[in-house]
Amino acid sequence: MPLYDCMLLLKPHVKKEALKDLVARVGKHVYSRNGVLTDIKSFGTVQLGYGIKKLDGRYYKGQLMQMTMMATPNINKELHYLNKEDRLLRWLLVKHWDSNYGLEFLHENEEDEFKFSQGSLYDDDSDEDDDDDRAEYDAEEASKDNDGL
Secondary structure: OOEEEEEEEEOOOOOHHHHHHHHHHHHHHHHHOOOEEEEEEEEEEEEEEEEEEEOOEEEEEEEEEEEEEEOOOOHHHHHHHHHHOOOEEEEEEEEOOOOOOOHHHHOOOHHHOOOOOOOOOOOOOOHHHHHHHHHHHHHHHHHHHHHHO
């Protein structure tokens, strides 16, 4: 099962109990489809870059939540009931790409890790070239000074 992040932006005046109820409903929905919630984060009240217009007004702040879950690929269609949720301003489902979990993670070879060269980024052997460039620059400047006289 792939890993998803579900970002929930709730209205700023929503109480904690209502927020927990919404998160529990989404979690139960995921669990009933053989999925697993792996992480829940709350970012608190955030200032929005623009106002979000709803039937009861325009909102410039919101409560941001992130729910990380492992679920079936059709979870996006199944979460469309959130569109009717009046406590939400926006919701977004993001799929993690190129992530290995479960048995795929256990069978990875350690040899496939990133290999770095022995040299350093700062070990540059082109110092001699820099000296030549400086001499050429000085010669150009001298010729410009002589032409201007």
